Amino acid sequence: MEITRRGFLTMSGAIGSGIALSSLGINLKPTRAYADELNKANKIKSAKQVSTVCCYCSVGCGLICSVDKMTGKIFNIEGDADHPINEGSLCAKGAGFFDLTEANKYRLKKVQYRAPMSDKWEEKDWDWAVNRIARLVKDTRDKGFVMQNSKGELVNRCESIGHLGSSNVDNEECWLMSVKARALGLVYIDHQARV
Amino acid sequence: MTNHYIDLKNSDVILIMGSNAAEHHPIAFKWILRAKEQNGARLIHVDPRYTRTSARCDYHVPLRSGTDIAFLGGMINYILENNKYFKDYVLNYTNASFIVGKDFYFKDGLFSGYNPAKRKYSKDTWVLEKDGRGIPKRDMTLSNPRCVFQMLKKHFSRYTLDKVSSITGVSKEDLTKVYAEYSATGVKDKAGTECYALGWTHHTTGSQIIRTMAIIQLLLGNMGIAGGGVNALRGEPNVQGSTDHCILYGNLPGYLKMPVASLDTLEKYLKKCTPVSNDPQSANYYQNYPKFFVSFLKSMFGDKATKENGFGYSWLPKMDDGAAYSLMHLFEKMYEGRVKGLFAVGTDPAVSSPNTAKVRKALEKLDWLVGENIFDNETYCFWKGPGVDPKQVKTEVFLLPASASMEKEGSQSNSGRWVQWKYKAADAPGDAIPVGEITIKIMQAVKELYAKEGGVQPAPILNLKWDYTDAKGRFDVLKVSKQINGHFLKDTVIEDKDKKTRTEFKKGQLVPTFGMLHADGSTSGGNWIMAGSFSATGENKMTRRGKDDPTGLGLYPNWSYAWPVNRRIIYNRASCDIHGKPYNPKRKLLEWTGDKWVGDVPDGPWPPMADRAKGKYPFIMKQDGLGALFGPGMTEGPFPEHYEPLEGPLAKNPLSSQLINPAVEIFKNDMNKVASADEKFPYVCTTYSCTEHWCSGALTRWQLWLLEMQPELYVEIGDKLAQEKGIRNGEKVKVQSARGEVECVAMVTKRFRPFTIEGKTVHQVGLPFNYGWLFPKDGGDSTNFLTPTVGDANTFCPEYKAFMVNVKKA
């Protein structure tokens, strides 16, 4: 096996390069057997680390999620030791961050719709919901649009639609919502920074 | 924050007021404790209630809710009377030496120019005298009675120890103890900082409370230094980012001003918004305003925005002059039936907005409501809430499942302005998709409807640049992030005369810093303060994980990206004397080495201000480059003044005949009742969160281990008051205000003690605001049934922290 050396390496591998346990008369069969048993019983899991940031207060603690690459599920979340702010530690809520993943059975999974006067949710699919919402947005905007104000100044305002939220979504999503609302002419725009 | 979380370790005195850091920002509190371990910092907690923060600070000083300006005003008086201020700093770095215009005056609680009918000030008398060249006159001896320094001294001389003690309920010994310890940081080698949160913002005088602290920090030379500044420990993970990108009625992304109706052309708007300073030494950085604004319009409308159509300025909605469209205004209009549709993304206003009864009535008048969240909450289920008959509610409600923060890639800014990149760890459950994806889908469908059918004023919708999807039509977060950073729209050459450099940039290349944005439409920049989050070669600086910290102050310049231009402490030039030598060599933030600054990214490349020719004052974003002791930008006056909360225990303001903040907007309708100094509601009440839950509880109430520790709504009552009223600990009680009532468990405690206010005993109680009827079933409903619809004069942030209630057995 060729050892690539890098930079200032002066000492090669320890306890003599090229000496193998087997050449020293060590019985490696039990180790081999154990390795094969693990493989056969499909016990070797492959996983990836993903760094993220906590979604509670604004300190911005770093977290590392360990994700099982087979199932795609997060199986462990811990503090990110290299993060200079929290240095690996977490508060009680941060430590419970795992309970926000799909491990929490209350997480919303389906598009839900409540018809006028109805007393329950119905499940719908995305296309129907998006088209219905677009229809409502257009009709409400067209009906309530204010081109000029009482003084006759051009104002281009849609005062009949409000937009609330959110400071719990990413910057890119905030910018998109901010720009979308202005293109629609909305002025009633606010979120949790106000409260 | 002007500084950031790790910087707290560099402080010698930390005043925690308006915050409960140990319970709501535990890791920030870790850095506060490290300041105590490493440099023996003194930790002072001033709060109406004794909390876990108080238990770990050196001492706790209780004060009545709503009297923070009186408390801090007393400290300004103490600093000026005992000459504790940092003379060199105040003289050179603040507008203390400026001369106030002769028509300006303050009498009996009102500044000049007040219009009682409109409850507004006209600010034309709040000016500073200028010399022939238009540069403000200055009296460097600070002796002229009309100079800002003397006017400030006169104004706060009324805040005597007796008066402040009588207003706040704090003993004179405690006041003197806090004032003495904190003002000791007014010297070269000491740093004092203040940590605040909603405890300060939830008042009708919220902005002025923070400004009072800013004045204190300027007087003591604590602004712009390591371990100094005024630090907001904000509550939401990306409240900083959502504020930067301005999903707020009054601003466009990058804190650009929202156009008003009277500015009907781009030229008029830019003229009004671009400050001019004739003082050569004032950087007045906002003179570059047109570059930032035009670049924003180009990012919004792309090549449809041309010079001829004013880059699409006319398509933007215009607010009526002087009008406001905040959350409270929205629910007023909704209650009047004039708002038909609402997007409620990742928020629960039916619990978190003031005056819940009116908010829930208003929701019933909507035609449609679109909710995007990871859990259901009281807002989306208002139609089946307590006392609501679904058959009477016509609103169509959509509840769209969203991905949680670890299930999507993107950036998030902590309140220390660090913009950190997050990666996607796992797919969201079921059909949930990121909010960005939902926004793109809905707007795309609206654009297609307008393209097909036309409609009213379709131009802004059709011309909106909306190609932020990848090959598979999915939301492409990197495309949006780069659009926010900004691009060159044509081949551009940037020359720098001083450094004699000449760099070329290709069309479509990323703008490396906002200094290179142009006003001629040749660059686009979705948010100018974020320009530089990508390097010109496309490296995403938000993903950086560099652990080096050359200054040792915990700046970590190579960890993620801090706006603006990765500067970690704002106004850091003020940490050096006028020659650029650091005031405190032990905590060297910045130093002028003769030809360049070394340390943190400086506030601009110019030499220190001693260099009359090229030097600049440190506060580069201010029009005159200096810290504002006299701040005419505020709605209710250039100097802070104590006013009682909208609903308080006193019939008369001990300091003047203005009982409440004269510039606060009063909302008049049948559900906005107010009962001030009313014996039916004798106790001061405040609201707060608890460690186990977070904000409206809409995320944490669904987590059973957290709910087990804090299962239901409670009211914390002082043991003296409970004795008086015969209320036993753990008993069910009703808390009533003029607007509504909540039922909860009484928690009799020694951590609330009665105050003596103007010779009278005044009791205070408090409730958390984390509960709602939807879950857990009998855990109590929103505390905001009690809170009044009134907000801060500048920001309309509601006054949750001080109103009047009564408590009686259930």
Added chain:
Amino acid sequence: MKAEIVKLIDTTKCTACRGCQVACKQWNEMPAMRTRNRGSYQNPPDLQWNTWTLIRFQEYVDDKGAFKWLFRKDGCMHCTDAACVKVCPSGALHYSEYGTVGLKSSLCIGCKECASACPFDVPKYSHADDKIFKCDLCLSRIRTNQSPACVKSCPTGALTIGPKDKMLKKAYARAKELGGDANVYGDKFVGGTHVIYVLSEKPEVYEELPKNPAVPASIVLWKDILKPFSLLVAGGTIAGAFLHYITHGPKLPDENGHDAEGKGE
């Protein structure tokens, strides 16, 4: 016998964030129960079969009138001379190789003897399982060189764990540094506990914390004196019978009439 392990609870660093309560339930997969607010932050109100550690909140005014809010993490003290191990008939409660008190739930027969014997009132009975439960200092984690779940989760450094002498030295140094009434609690009774406190006030100030806990006299009498004595006696009887057999041959049934009653122990 491995090096003894001691967990140090420095109550003066605890901010009662209760991360340890959540971490304990998460690691041991214990269900949350529906609780009520009884007028205190402390919830659940006491240790229970599914709550092995609990932060106790106590409002205290010292003799100088200064108000203090005391937080104390309650749970098994892991005594060296453990009353519960002494009385446990089935061996479910046993000493581990680190000196802590382990619990093999499978062997527990639900006799609740330990619950009444424990001077700290720690073991709690579950009707559903007919077994008692208590903190076992995460024996399974310690054996794989991990610290207990609560220690791992503590953000303020209030909880630390390590070899006995090192932790005792650290506790006394901290008590000295704090001065005043600060003291170390736990190493002076029941042979020294493997969970020790640094307290800011005298022990008697703290609710539910015995001033000088000891193995109940009845148990000492029964277990340490009578039982060995009875074994001695039993031993003597057998020895006597054996001696008799050798010297006089097998005992014939009708030799003396009172064999039928047999001897009480």
Added chain:
Amino acid sequence: MSRISEIENAINDIIERRPHSKDAVTAFKPVLLEKTRWKEKLEPVSPVTDVEQLKKGIPVIRQTKLFLPGDPWQEIILSLSSAAGDGFPEFRKDFDTIKSSIRKSPLPVHDFLGKFPESDEEFISEWSRKMGIRPDALSFVLFTAIRTVLEKRGEEYRDHIKAADWDEGYCPVCGSFPSLAIIQEKTGRRKLNCSNCAFEWDFSRVDCPYCGDHAPEGMDFFFIDGNQQESAYVCHKCKRYIITLNQVSDLTPQDREASSISLAHMDMIMQDKGFAPMAFCAWNVF
């Protein structure tokens, strides 16, 4: 409890928990204990380094002489030979021969160190021929002796290196690559353990120690279901792996080398998957 019995406890504990590695660990036990005894006997030496050079990534061994004239090589090799004899019965004869021949004429260890690494095989084949023993035996004893002294010297440089925030993937003392990583359970911090001198230093969880690749999402890893402590982190760029003891605390004293030997099955599994170790040791070459 003395250091020796603590280490012995740790080794017995490992054998108990990982029975499949019993033969290998038992074989090394006498040598590991002998090394621990020597590390207590060898007297400490005051560290001589320049923090600036450390900051530039230059290991101590390139800055100063780590081996001193006074090092008792003769006694070390003698005691290690007998310990090796106990551990590896098949080679007892060779180890006894080494002992008897170096009693007659001591092994010129300093020449060997001078020629290293260019002509180490030459020295070993020449002297093993002279002694009439298999080269593996001499190589094993010689490198174990060097490792013993290096481990002792490394301990003195701990604070120096901490001050220099060493962030390279190779060892700040002897420049070799790590053979084991330890992820601390409380903070999640990763420590790398040098394959040659057992020195431990902090290293980022995200970057690859071997090729320095900064994978934005961090290194992937494999672990054993039900025993997540036994894992191996891999770099897809340089196709190297590093065995990692995941989420462990230093509650009870540990012997890192014994742990590595007992995780040989992870080496087999990773090499079957086509990855190569970052450093070659006796127990990961099959």
